[in-house]
Amino acid sequence: MKKILITGSNGLLGQKLAELLLAQPDVEVLATSRGENKLETIMPELPFASLDVTDRIQVETVVSLFRPTHIIHTAAMTNVDQCESDREGALLLNRDAVQYLVNACEKYGAHLIHVSTDFIFDGEDGPYTETAEANPVNFYGETKLLAEKIVQQARCKWAILRTVLVYGVAHDYGRTNIVLWVRDSLQAGKVIKVVEDQFRTPTLAEDLAQGCWLAAKHDAEGIFNISGSEMLTPYDMALQVADYFNLDKALIDKADASSFSQPAKRPPKTGFIISKAQKDLGYRPHSFAEGIQIVAEQAARN
Ligand SMILES: NC(=O)C1=CN([C@@H]2O[C@H](COP(=O)(O)OP(=O)(O)OC[C@H]3O[C@@H](n4cnc5c(N)ncnc54)[C@H](OP(=O)(O)O)[C@@H]3O)[C@@H](O)[C@H]2O)C=CC1
Numbered sequence: 001m002k003k004i005l006i007t008g009s010n011g012l013l014g015q016k017l018a019e020l021l022l023a024q025p026d027v028e029v030l031a032t033s034r035g036e037n038k039l040e041t042i043m044p045e046l047p048f049a050s051l052d053v054t055d056r057i058q059v060e061t062v063v064s065l066f067r068p069t070h071i072i073h074t075a076a077m078t079n080v081d082q083c084e085s086d087r088e089g090a091l092l093l094n095r096d097a098v099q100y101l102v103n104a105c106e107k108y109g110a111h112l113i114h115v116s117t118d119f120i121f122d123g124e125d126g127p128y129t130e131t132a133e134a135n136p137v138n139f140y141g142e143t144k145l146l147a148e149k150i151v152q153q154a155r156c157k158w159a160i161l162r163t164v165l166v167y168g169v170a171h172d173y174g175r176t177n178i179v180l181w182v183r184d185s186l187q188a189g190k191v192i193k194v195v196e197d198q199f200r201t202p203t204l205a206e207d208l209a210q211g212c213w214l215a216a217k218h219d220a221e222g223i224f225n226i227s228g229s230e231m232l233t234p235y236d237m238a239l240q241v242a243d244y245f246n247l248d249k250a251l252i253d254k255a256d257a258s259s260f261s262q263p264a265k266r267p268p269k270t271g272f273i274i275s276k277a278q279k280d281l282g283y284r285p286h287s288f289a290e291g292i293q294i295v296a297e298q299a300a301r302n
């Protein structure tokens, strides 16, 4: 029997994980997030505890009471531009909270599965393997790299799962994603500027949740790339979305990243080689085309 504690269960990955783990016969799950449980109405049977991971005492208390065998840590400050302006907040959530979780895992013998990002790399020579050298180009990436270093020094079992541009549909969720953003804009007849000089291996949120579960199931240790397998530009992604929904591609304007004035710099070419996760964990992600279909079906039900 595995006892798995999820942090950030109100988030995109957290929600998918909660649903997946609840369906596993030999798993006892505890979903946690700061504040209220957004899943209460759609998953009333999901055990939930409120947990702000930036509060050292709360982390210690919740872990000591539940005694998880595994903690899957998804909570983070994921707004990359916000990390640039709120550096203290980004450090507290993306770095310090990880130290609190490591402390609790060491004390109570839990296996930490930590979710990280392609943004620890500079994007000069993607796609990357697990052994590539990190060199972040924005503050979000710096904080996530600091967290990885804390995890790698932990005296408990640990795995770091790195992922890329996650898309999916979540309940009562304020943010959009590349698939729905393109669909909604084109449906409204809006012209969108989409970059053709960034490269990513976009990841369906369900696939990432599956990767996290496989890591826990196999008690995997070390670093694993968990993303989609296709290298695409956001412009390529937008064309595929337009095709699927039969929308007007003329509304998609090619743009260069340099024409955007975002506070945080983005790495140009990231993307991951996922053969280690395929071989060691049996990880099999969907194609981007399949991912669009899954998102479309879920969005239609919401
Ligand atoms: N999304 C992406 O494209 C990528 C994500 N990642 C990584 O994957 C992980 C999951 O990302 P994703 O699910 O998309 O992120 P989300 O932003 O969707 O979810 C993060 C969740 O964490 C919660 N949270 C924020 N602060 C705290 C806190 N102090 N204590 C407890 N919970 C908190 C948020 O709560 P609230 O709802 O209240 O804000 C939110 O629900 C992150 O570690 C991220 O760095 C890596 C690469 C790409």
Ligand SMILES: Cc1cn([C@H]2C[C@H](O)[C@@H](COP(=O)(O)OP(=O)(O)O[C@H]3O[C@@H](C)C(=O)[C@@H](O)[C@H]3O)O2)c(=O)[nH]c1=O
Binding pocket: 078, 079, 080, 081, 117, 118, 119, 163, 164, 165, 166, 178, 193, 194, 195, 198, 200, 234, 235, 266
């Ligand atoms: C808003 C916008 C985005 N894009 C492109 C650029 C980018 O590659 C993609 C998504 O843009 P965003 O600014 O929303 O995403 P961004 O903040 O760059 O997403 C990142 O999130 C964090 C959490 C991660 O860890 C990364 O893996 C990464 O995917 O869409 C456009 O082409 N035109 C636009 O108007």
